[in-house]
Amino acid sequence: xxxxxxxxxxxxxxxxxxxxxxxxxxxxxxxxxxxxxxxxxxxxxxxxxxxxxxxxxxxxxxxxxxxxxxxxxxxxxxxxxxxxxxxxxxxxxxxxxxxxxxxxxxxxxxxxxx
Amino acid sequence: xxxxxxxxxxxxxxxxxxxxxxxxxxxxxxxxxxxxxxxxxxxxxxxxxxxxxxxxxxxxxxxxxxxxxxxxxxxxxxxxxxxxxxxxxxxxxxxxxxxxxxxxxxxxxxxxxx
Numbered sequence: 001x002x003x004x005x006x007x008x009x010x011x012x013x014x015x016x017x018x019x020x021x022x023x024x025x026x027x028x029x030x031x032x033x034x035x036x037x038x039x040x041x042x043x044x045x046x047x048x049x050x051x052x053x054x055x056x057x058x059x060x061x062x063x064x065x066x067x068x069x070x071x072x073x074x075x076x077x078x079x080x081x082x083x084x085x086x087x088x089x090x091x092x093x094x095x096x097x098x099x100x101x102x103x104x105x106x107x108x109x110x111x112x113x114x
Numbered sequence: 115x116x117x118x119x120x121x122x123x124x125x126x127x128x129x130x131x132x133x134x135x136x137x138x139x140x141x142x143x144x145x146x147x148x149x150x151x152x153x154x155x156x157x158x159x160x161x162x163x164x165x166x167x168x169x170x171x172x173x174x175x176x177x178x179x180x181x182x183x184x185x186x187x188x189x190x191x192x193x194x195x196x197x198x199x200x201x202x203x204x205x206x207x208x209x210x211x212x213x214x215x216x217x218x219x220x221x222x223x224x225x226x227x228x
Contacts, residue, residue, distance in 0.1 A: 040220060041220060042204060042218045042219055042221050043158075044218075045215060047214075053128075058215070090157055090158070092158075095213075096213075097213045098213060099208035099209055099211065099212070099213075099214035099216070100146050100165045102160045102206070103158075105154055105157030105159065105218065107155075107157050108155070108156065108157055113208075
């Protein structure tokens with residue numbers, strides 16, 4: 001079955017800790033994305049990557065970092081610099097990153113700061 | 115920059131009634147437009163998309179949307195609501211041409227009353 005997997009499903013972090021969210025896809029898609037979802041605010045783009053070893057900041061990149069060493073993997077690190085990290089995080093991929101592309105989403109990771 | 119506005123963060127309909135979820139876009143040129151659906155604690159999945167072909171777009175689960183340039187609208191409809199339609203719906207917009215970012219609306223939660 002082709003798709004996107006995210007792990008873990010739930011993650012708890014103490015203040016001051018960095019945590020890494022995993023995102024893997026087996027759709028052979030070039031483009032991958034990270035979004036943050038907060039109630040009433042829709043999805044906001046954190047980072048995106050259109051090709052291996054290249055990525056760009058989205059609208060709310062401060063306090064986050066990513067890497068794209070493999071086509072199928074796009075992990076997101078939430079650093080201690082992110083002041084309000086509690087949210088639902090969604091990873092997505094698309095064929096090439098064109099405007100017409102359908103984005104395929106993973107099931108999400110819910111991060112809670114204790 | 116493009117944007118979308120979804121009117122009504124919550125919409126309630128009776129089972130069997132018409133579903134109408136509103137989306138207006140802002141763009142200097144006709145963009146690509148999407149409707150995604152999100153069931154609780156899951157990722158998003160595409161319902162339908164407009165990519166400058168037919169203005170009336172049919173999607174999955176009996177949903178359709180009509181692109182109206184004069185009204186800058188892309189409202190989502192379904193003739194008869196089913197209990198399984200209860201979910202959150204997101205309108206999204208992307209500029210045309212090449213690599214582009216998608217901008218999501220803030221979402222509309224649909225409640226279906228038996």
